[in-house]
Amino acid sequence: MTSSDTPDQSLPQADTAGALMGRLAEQLGSRASVAAVFGEPVTSGGITVIPVAEIAFGFAGGTGPEAGAADTGQGGGGAGARPRGYIEIKDGTATYKPLRASWADVAVPLAALLAGTVVPLLVRRLAKRRPR
Template identity: 60%
Template sequence: MTDSDGSTRPAPLTATHASQLEHLVEEIGSRASATVVYGEPVTAEGVTVIPVAEVAIGFGFGGATGRGAGAATTGEGGGGGGGVRAKPRGFIEIKDGAATYKPVRSPWLDVVIPLAALMAGAAVPGLARRFAARRRLG
């Protein structure tokens, strides 16, 4: 739509647009699951493993009409799109009638956390001495 000053503003959402948006959301949602990303549960030697994933869905849709520099120049347009992101979070292990969730940890956590603790432990005594020396001088 065009304002009195000739600028373009978003067109109102019509029933057709709402229907297209609903179809887009349904289509993306039907395809986003841990099964699609990681496959079906696997059973071997009496143990069933079911993958667990965090799935995020993003989508958008928009349209506009407007008037260009000349009085006869008008136009309209629209579009939409979406995407899916999946991250492995763990798996459910079913064994002997008991289900257990086992998270998948980032290997960096096994390195970064101990390294940060070691560095903090090495730095604290020196910082404590400097702080104590400043208090004596001040």
């Protein structure tokens, strides 16, 4: 069947929703980039730094008749980005350097100290309870 064989008719609701979703995805996708969040890569002193981010976006939309109006479409969406690290290019070698959470700098040593203090006490108590 060719396009000349089909009568002129309005798009079914599913096609309208699909077109709406396509427009939303295109608009959000064009704005959700590392460069939009952190800027372009920087080169100084023979070292190039390229920011790395986790970018996510979501959207939703729908169509349907409103009271007293023709079929209408509505939609919305959003985007977000989180820094994950950077790529350092130096002397022809690229190295990925992740950004660590600042709480990890405190929590990991504190957990190690706590484990180093509590575990020996627990071992001694369990040894005293064991019948000989």
